[in-house]
Amino acid sequence: MSVRKLAMILFRLSWIVFVAFVVAVFAGWDPGWALLMSPAVLGMLLVIVMGRLTSAKVKAADARSPVEVLAPVTGRWTALNSPADKVPSHGVHGYGQTYAIDIVAEPGPDSRPPFALLWPMARGNQGYPAFGTPVLAVADATVVHASDRQRDHLTRTSLPALAYLMLAESAVRDMAGPARIFGNHVILDLGDGTYAAYAHLKKGSLTVAVGDRVRAGQRIADCGNTGNSTEPHVHFQLMDGPDLDTARGVPFTWRGIGVPANGESFTPQDEASPAPSLD
Known part of the structure; x- marks a missing residue:
């Protein structure tokens, strides 16, 4: 150990x-x-x-150049907590999050419910365009972890709910370990010592299992709101190992997009069509 x-x-x-x-x-x-x-x-x-x-003190993997992969979604999205603006992007190196990015679906202006000061304290997920959207494999890979049994919780997009998340819920989840921080999640082995992690996936949405081979662009699950999450979004990161407790972050770049900055909207090009699992 x-x-x-x-x-x-x-x-x-x-x-x-x-x-x-x-x-x-x-x-x-x-x-x-x-x-x-x-x-x-x-x-x-x-x-x-x-x-x-x-x-x-768990730092990023030493001397690694950014790994180019496809974007994990299609449609119009906006980046949050991006490594283009700050490293570590989420404020910590732990759980391989050094270069992690969060993205929310925004197909049009005002398509996401606004942040509330007091009311409503919490909302359901159906009003968020990211909820239930397909999440795609960013490269040909092997599935090394896949879980989708945690429930999708209400949003934390009001001042009281956000305070509850930061002061109480996050600490409890951290005590329970990465599975409760990441919620339902998938980890793919891309080869050459690089692994892709997707977090906060929708309950019951997995289309893959451990050991499956997947093609770039293949749907592997749907976006949800599980784990340490304020609203439905995709958390994506590359790392140097499959164990979230010990993995170190690896920088990435999305083909044709690069690394979008905080608040920057992007629309991935359709470079790969979904494909069935390989035998």
Whole structure:
């Protein structure tokens, strides 16, 4: 087991024990017991901090040139949290997210519901054009992970809901590990030590399974709103391994598009038609 993997496991276990301790204290534990437990709690906090610092040091894969692949969608989309503007694009190197990008479908002006200050606090997903749109293989590849059993939750596109996500939900999901951060997700082995990850996929939308061979442009799932997500969107990244706990980010460029910047809209060219899985 690698040091990074062990650090992530200790980080999650420490958070779980610490949260359980805090809940027990607020539930009426004897203060004397709480005092006796304080050294242990301080030790837990130290492990949490060291685990977080260790995971934060997971850098991008060294000396890798951008890998050119097809875009994972068709139609008109807009980029958010793009590595064209900031690296690491999502503020962390962990989970191979150094060069990750988020994209939302925007077929026309005002096609997405606006961000709300107070009301509605949460919305369903059907009003978002990204929800249910096909997500495509970016290259010929082999499926090494595929999961789609998590439910699609309501949006977090109001001030109260976003505060809840940032202050509580994200921390709980981080404790549970990458599967709860990425939600339903697919990982493809593109060869030459490069892997593509797609996150926040729609429940029950997978068209592939582990071990399948896929063609570039083949539909592999649909866009959803699972995991640590504010609204239906596609989270895409390249990395140097299939394990999200230890993978390092790899830069990418989409053929004919490059890397769209934050707020930049783009329409992928139809360079590949969906194809059935290979035998």
